[in-house]
Amino acid sequence: MKELSVNHLLGIKYLNENDLQLIFETADHFKEVINRPIKKVPSLRDVTIANIFFENSTRTKLSFELAQKRLSADVISFSSAQSSVKKGETLIDTVNNILSMKVDMVVMRHSSPGAAHFLSQNVKASIVNAGDGAHEHPTQALLDSFTIREKLGDVAGKKIVIVGDILHSRVALSNIFALQMQGAEVRVCGPKTLIPKYIDSLGVKVESDLRKALEWCDVANMLRIQNERLDVSYFPNTREYTQQFGLTSEILECLNKEIVIMHPGPINRGVEITTDVADGKHSVILDQVENGVAVRMAVIYLLASKIKN
Numbered sequence: 001m002k003e004l005s006v007n008h009l010l011g012i013k014y015l016n017e018n019d020l021q022l023i024f025e026t027a028d029h030f031k032e033v034i035n036r037p038i039k040k041v042p043s044l045r046d047v048t049i050a051n052i053f054f055e056n057s058t059r060t061k062l063s064f065e066l067a068q069k070r071l072s073a074d075v076i077s078f079s080s081a082q083s084s085v086k087k088g089e090t091l092i093d094t095v096n097n098i099l100s101m102k103v104d105m106v107v108m109r110h111s112s113p114g115a116a117h118f119l120s121q122n123v124k125a126s127i128v129n130a131g132d133g134a135h136e137h138p139t140q141a142l143l144d145s146f147t148i149r150e151k152l153g154d155v156a157g158k159k160i161v162i163v164g165d166i167l168h169s170r171v172a173l174s175n176i177f178a179l180q181m182q183g184a185e186v187r188v189c190g191p192k193t194l195i196p197k198y199i200d201s202l203g204v205k206v207e208s209d210l211r212k213a214l215e216w217c218d219v220a221n222m223l224r225i226q227n228e229r230l231d232v233s234y235f236p237n238t239r240e241y242t243q244q245f246g247l248t249s250e251i252l253e254c255l256n257k258e259i260v261i262m263h264p265g266p267i268n269r270g271v272e273i274t275t276d277v278a279d280g281k282h283s284v285i286l287d288q289v290e291n292g293v294a295v296r297m298a299v300i301y302l303l304a305s306k307i308k309n
Helices: 017-034 059-070 091-099 115-120 138-152 170-181 197-202 210-216 238-245 249-254 285-308
Strands: 048-053 074-079 105-110 126-132 159-163 185-189 205-207 219-222 260-262
Touching (some): 017 059, 017 285, 059 105, 059 126, 059 138, 059 285, 074 091, 105 285, 126 285, 138 170, 138 219, 138 260, 159 170, 159 210, 185 210, 210 249
Parallel strands (some): 048 074, 048 105, 105 126, 219 260
16 A cells, blocks of 8 residues: 655645645545445544644634544544643643543644644654644645645646735645645735745745736635734735735636635635635635545545554
8 A cells, every 4th residue: 555755744845746646546535435325434443533722723623523533533632722731731741641541643733833843753643733823734735736636637737826814824835835746836916015025935926916816827725814813914904905805706707717716714705705706606615625524534544554554
């Protein structure tokens, strides 16, 4: 059996293209499984997984839990809001206490960039990064690429624009790494204040005009403004942001082609995207949610098979 080149999923930058293709092929199989009347397989009956979320999350946490239960793993979930972390316990202490319960894998979201990498070097378990600060969110990028592949046949040669708050987005960085690795061309679009200074070094062009970006691309991935990470004002107000960078059906109708619309969620309807676009024929947002379960099943299954070996 083919296997991943890594023992943890810490970020897309640690993977290679063979890893991506293996994850996608495995996810194809699991997508078929979750569309059967009986959606469960006994693959990980003897594996225990801890979901440790130090930041609030609804969709990612639910998606991981569902993926784990579909694989028949034993799952324990932990939220820092009700934990000893509030009493000053360190990250390593918290995780080691959980590992002493004989846990094989830890899925972790943390507000500090590099937290998953730090953990992988200090505890004996397979680590899956479910988002570390504004750094990486590898499973989101994998499910986004999987959705593009499903919709357009291949990612190679496609033009993808990521629109919005690039500066604070872990989704943007992971997507850039994953798409470029597969041979796609990536541009970003948003207010100058929300484009990171290092973006040129990633081989990504900046487009400040949304209409031009949409005329260029095959796929537009619309990101929300991450208000919880904005410590200062990066643009005058939401209304002005929407006028310049909000995606409407009027804009789409003016294009001389059809493009695919994506969004990692949660959606700020009426800000970066209108309701009729989010729910319209160009949108694959609900496909992304469904594919998220299949892709996370694939990641967990492939990492767990390395633990067993």
